[in-house]
Amino acid sequence: MLLFIIGLPGSGKSYWANKIRAALNFNAIDLDTEIEKRFQTSIPDLFEISEENFRIKEKEVLKNIIKNALLFNQPTVIASGGGTPCFYDNLARMKTCGKVIYLQSSIENIMKRMDHYPQIRPLLSKENEELKQQLIILEEKRKPFYEQAHLILDADNLTLPIFAQHLKSLLK
Numbered sequence: 001m002l003l004f005i006i007g008l009p010g011s012g013k014s015y016w017a018n019k020i021r022a023a024l025n026f027n028a029i030d031l032d033t034e035i036e037k038r039f040q041t042s043i044p045d046l047f048e049i050s051e052e053n054f055r056i057k058e059k060e061v062l063k064n065i066i067k068n069a070l071l072f073n074q075p076t077v078i079a080s081g082g083g084t085p086c087f088y089d090n091l092a093r094m095k096t097c098g099k100v101i102y103l104q105s106s107i108e109n110i111m112k113r114m115d116h117y118p119q120i121r122p123l124l125s126k127e128n129e130e131l132k133q134q135l136i137i138l139e140e141k142r143k144p145f146y147e148q149a150h151l152i153l154d155a156d157n158l159t160l161p162i163f164a165q166h167l168k169s170l171l172k
Helices: 013-024 031-039 043-049 051-071 090-097 107-116 128-146 160-171
Strands: 002-006 027-030 076-079 099-104 151-154
Touching: 002 013, 002 051, 002 090, 013 027, 013 076, 013 099, 013 160, 027 031, 031 043, 031 051, 043 051, 051 076, 051 090, 090 099, 099 160, 107 128, 151 160
Parallel strands: 002 076, 002 099, 027 076, 099 151
Antiparallel strands: none
16 A cells, blocks of 8 residues: 655644554655655755756655655555645655645644754745745645545644544545
């Protein structure tokens, strides 16, 4: 079984992937971390070359993760990058190989999470109001992809029991 968690940066993808790992004994993989390991450089450095360069590498690593998880029949949850489902055939591949969960979160809550857990996010490098505008633009562009997920969850009000209940239904 493969689960893919998608959503905007800061929506909680890695957090919930780790919760699934702990609760269901799944392998948990953060796609951005795997890209950094594979290419021995940071995501911002890959973006510095070009976004297209990064997206090609992202697709390659995603395909490899899926191939290995299926080959070894390992239950795996993958926290995708925020843009992963929006490029190439990534979303179709995810939907074909497993179940896709979209963590929908308000811009305000994403900004709060980013304040508490500052990380370098190449497409979100501005301060406060500019960051909010960047997030709004990203959400408008990406939402049509995200909404194709098998399951859409309100990440702002999500608790472990609620998540578990939805996950149980999805896995049937």
